[in-house]
Amino acid sequence: MSYRDIRDQDAPLRLLSHMLRRNRIPNGLLFWGFGGVGKRLTAIETAKAINCTEAEDDACDKCLSCRKIKNGNHPDVTIVTPVKKSRIIDVDTVRGINELAMLRPFESQWRVFIIQEADRMGIPAQNHFLKTLEEPPGNSLFILLTEHPGMLLATIRSRCQRVRFGALHPRTVCELLRRERDLSQEAAESIAAIAQGQMSRALDLVDSDKREVVLDIVGHLDAGDDPLALAGEFAKYLGTKRERINGAIKAEFEDPAPGSIGRENREEQKKQQLALAEALIRRDIMELLYLFETWYRDRAVLAATGDPGQVLNRDQLARLEQAGPADLDGALAAVDKARLYLERFLNEERVFRDLFFALAKGAQALAR
Numbered sequence: 253m254s255y256r257d258i259r260d261q262d263a264p265l266r267l268l269s270h271m272l273r274r275n276r277i278p279n280g281l282l283f284w285g286f287g288g289v290g291k292r293l294t295a296i297e298t299a300k301a302i303n304c305t306e307a308e309d310d311a312c313d314k315c316l317s318c319r320k321i322k323n324g325n326h327p328d329v330t331i332v333t334p335v336k337k338s339r340i341i342d343v344d345t346v347r348g349i350n351e352l353a354m355l356r357p358f359e360s361q362w363r364v365f366i367i368q369e370a371d372r373m374g375i376p377a378q379n380h381f382l383k384t385l386e387e388p389p390g391n392s393l394f395i396l397l398t399e400h401p402g403m404l405l406a407t408i409r410s411r412c413q414r415v416r417f418g419a420l421h422p423r424t425v426c427e428l429l430r431r432e433r434d435l436s437q438e439a440a441e442s443i444a445a446i447a448q449g450q451m452s453r454a455l456d457l458v459d460s461d462k463r464e465v466v467l468d469i470v471g472h473l474d475a476g477d478d479p480l481a482l483a484g485e486f487a488k489y490l491g492t493k494r495e496r497i498n499g500a501i502k503a504e505f506e507d508p509a510p511g512s513i514g515r516e517n518r519e520e521q522k523k524q525q526l527a528l529a530e531a532l533i534r535r536d537i538m539e540l541l542y543l544f545e546t547w548y549r550d551r552a553v554l555a556a557t558g559d560p561g562q563v564l565n566r567d568q569l570a571r572l573e574q575a576g577p578a579d580l581d582g583a584l585a586a587v588d589k590a591r592l593y594l595e596r597f598l599n600e601e602r603v604f605r606d607l608f609f610a611l612a613k614g615a616q617a618l619a620r
């Protein structure tokens with residue numbers, strides 16, 4: 253691989269090649285943008301390019317340095333990944349990075365640290381990292397990857413050159429999905445359209461039951477079934493989801509990584525892990541709401557244009573076309589209202605119950 257093989261990211265690649273050609277390499281690079289759009293690949297290719305003995309502004313992919321990095325056994329390239337299910341990068345990990353950064357590179361010109369999901373560093377970890385970034389050892393390059401730059405300290409952000417990654421083309425997502433998972437072209441196109449160019453989101457839609465659950469509920473709502481019963485089932489589903497996430501994170505806290513003890517540290521970690529569980533649950537809830545929105549959005553688009561090419565849930569076209577009359581503007585307004593309430597942390601069970609009632613009422617009013 254080299255920069256040339258990375259898809260749909262012309263602007264960041266131009267910037268990086270330019271930087272390499274002029275030999276103006278900052279100590280910190282902040283790659284930000286949606287998940288699954290090529291940040292990690294680009295970071296690895298940058299580590300290769302900066303140390304490549306053959307090519308100037310890209311990786312040759314053939315020299316010893318390029319090959320070692322490709323095989324993950326280059327002593328001067330370190331990839332840091334949040335560990336365990338809670339996906340925290342803790343203070344000890346950052347301490348390790350700082351110590352390693354003090355050493356001269358073993359065999360290449362640059363020592364490169366790729367920190368995936370850099371926003372998973374808690375504030376104490378970020379403060380530790382900042383010390384190294386403030387006085388960076390000569391030939392160290394830190395590449396921070398994040399979907400949420402706002403969760404990094406402003407002092408860290410300001411010491412990195414920002415490189416923004418955009419979404420992938422739906423065609424690319426569709427192609428990659430079919431390579432990674434066993435999906436029909438139609439299903440892959442639907443998922444790619446719904447995921448809006450974010451590969452990790454597309455994979456989550458394939459691997460989780462979210463879409464199945466939402467399609468089942470809208471089917472029942474379209475058929476005029478009792479919204480209260482549906483809301484009850486959905487609340488149970490959310491409850492199980494919450495328990496599972498909390499359970500996984502709690503189990504991990506009771507089984508901390510070796511060497512990371514100290515009561516204060518533990519209290520701090522517990523707080524961080526609870527916050528993280530809540531963030532994960534909320535992300536799932538917002539994604540579920542978005543899936544409801546795509547259904548009514550598709551129905552509205554189809555009613556207005558009759559053009560199946562504009563539909564997101566393409567593999568559901570027959571169902572979308574057969575759905576009875578409904579107040580689609582009202583449905584979309586109800587989804588907007590639900591989103592607003594969820595953003596204000598109102599009780600999610602109640603928000604979804606109200607939403608289901610509004611959606612059912614819209615369908616019934618016109619069916620009469």
Ligand SMILES: [Zn+2]
Nearest residue numbers: 304312315318
């Ligand atoms: Zn090379």
